[in-house]
Amino acid sequence: MKRIILLGATGSIGRSACDVVRAHPREFKVVALAVRHSLAAAESLGREFGARVYSGEDGALRAVEENEADVALVATVGLSGLRPTMAAIRKGMDVALATKEVLVAAGAPVMQAAKSAGVSVLPVDSEHSAIFQCLQGLDAMEDVSRLILTASGGPFLDGPERLDGITPEQALAHPSWKMGPKVTVDSATMMNKGFEMLEARWLFDVPVERIDVVVHPESVVHSLVEFRDGATLAQLSPPDMRVPIQYALSWPRRLPAERKPLDLPSLAALTFRAPDETRFPALRLVRDTARSGGAHAAVLSAADEVAVNRFLAGDIRFTDIVRLAADVVDGTPAADGGSVEAVLEADRAAREVARAWRR
Ligand SMILES: NC(=O)c1ccc[n+]([C@@H]2O[C@H](COP(=O)([O-])OP(=O)(O)OC[C@H]3O[C@@H](n4cnc5c(N)ncnc54)[C@H](OP(=O)(O)O)[C@@H]3O)[C@@H](O)[C@H]2O)c1
Structure with missing residues (x-):
């Protein structure tokens, strides 16, 4: 049985992770969970799983420091996941990482610590x-020539x-995935896909120049790997986050699931096209930022988080999000x-500049 610490238990990923645990009570045991504000919902999950409950800004870190587990599932928002991730690594836990900003901003120290x-x-x-x-x-x-990330x-x-x-209402209405507000707005600007390029760069140790993005509105092919012999492998499944969450928790095994697999004949078509980088300049911004290296990716991530919050608060326009982030970088x-x-x-300083930014 794998013991799990679940950070961000009440969020979109957290709730799907709870479903995966419920479906496999002999395989997984949640020993601790953390949220920021949603204490009532967290306590209810705590009672259900017999898990210790943590909340507040340092709740995630304490959940990791005060409990023993095999894997920490990090699904908070933004850089709040960094310290808990490092603490889990230090304690010898595997990390199932949803919070991509952790690798976007701090890929080098996190992957180095995990290796050590x-x-x-x-x-x-x-x-x-x-x-x-x-x-x-x-x-x-x-053997890998290219990683190809699909984007809805x-x-x-x-x-x-x-x-x-x-x-904000239009930006929060994602066509294929139901997710938290930050990642949904990032998907609408395509900054999310840019961040995923950086995430892939660190997870798989492949330079950003060998990571491409292709638009695939059906969200059935979740990404592809092209090999040097000309073969390309893809992974397909219905758009349901419980599939990758379960795999991250069960790896290297695969566990059964009651979900319906793909019904290929019912899919009218799977389509692919190049992203429009004029309407969505975020991809180019991320590539340029990756090339400049160092802490610039952390600056970009922090500026984007502030910009998304300012857009949701009605303070800046949708197109200002990427403009603000580019100016801060x-x-x-x-x-x-x-x-x-x-x-x-770098994160702290970038947030200050991003909060003061004017068009
Ligand atoms: N949703 C998806 O399908 C999806 C897919 C791929 C990757 N991701 C990534 O996964 C992460 C989580 O996304 P989400 O959509 O699940 O977000 P979400 O629905 O907004 O949920 C965030 C969760 O994290 C908790 N939280 C936020 N800040 C915290 C802090 N400082 N300390 C402890 N807990 C904190 C929240 O608690 P409260 O409820 O108390 O606020 C909530 O439980 C993001 O980095 C996102 O990019 C999400």
């Missing part, structure tokens, strides 16, 4: 889980042409991003 501790960082994001599944049994990463394209794939009048001198402290400092 001999623990695995297992992807929960459906795209990275797909790549991870395609790579099982592979001897050497040099978000709610504005086919219009409107001008995006500056988009409201451009205005920040390159700095070292190799330690958690350096990342946290």
Whole structure:
């Protein structure tokens, strides 16, 4: 039986993870869970699973520090996942990572710490889980020529042409996934896909130049790996986060599930197209940021988080999100991003600039 610490238990990923645990009571045991504010819901889950409950800004960290487990499932929002992730690694736990911002901002120190501790960082994001599944049994990463991340394209794939009048309600209406507000808005700007490029870069140790994005509105092919012999492998499943969450928890095994598998004849078509980087400049911004290296990715991640919150509060326009993030990155001198402290400092400074940003 695997003991699990569940961080972000009341969120979209957290609730799906609870479903996976309920379906496999002999395989998984939640020993502790953490939320930020939703204490009543968390206590109810605590009673159901016989787990200890933590809340508040440092609740996730305490949940990891005060409990023993085999795996920590990190599904909070933004950089709040960083310290708990590092603490779990230090304690020798595998990390099932949903909170992509942890790797976007602090990929170098997190992956270095995991390597030193001999623990695995297992992807929960459906795209990275797909790549991870395609790579099982592979001897050497040099056989891989390209990683191809699929993107649903978000709610504005086919219009409107001008995006500056988009409201928070429109941006929060994702066509294929029901997720928390931050990641939903990031999907609408495609910043989410940019962050996933960085996440893949660290998880699979592949340079960003060999990670491509293809728009696939049906969200059935979750990502692909192209090999040097010309073969390409893909992972397909219905768009249901319980599939990658369960795999991250059960890996290296696969467990049964009562979910319906894909019904291929009922799928009218699977379509693919190149992303429109003029309407969605976030992808280019992320590639440029990755090239400049150091703490710039942490700056980008922090600026984006502030920008999304300002957009949701009605303070800036939809198109200002990427503009704000780009301005904050451009205005920040390159700095070292190799330690958690350096990342946290870059994050703090970037947030301050992002809060003060004016068009
Ligand atoms: N949702 C998806 O399908 C999906 C897919 C791929 C990746 N992800 C990634 O997974 C992460 C979680 O996404 P989500 O959609 O599940 O978010 P969400 O629905 O907004 O849920 C966030 C959860 O984290 C908790 N939380 C937030 N800040 C915290 C803190 N400082 N300490 C402890 N707990 C905290 C929240 O608690 P309260 O309820 O108390 O606020 C809530 O339980 C994000 O990084 C996202 O990018 C999500």
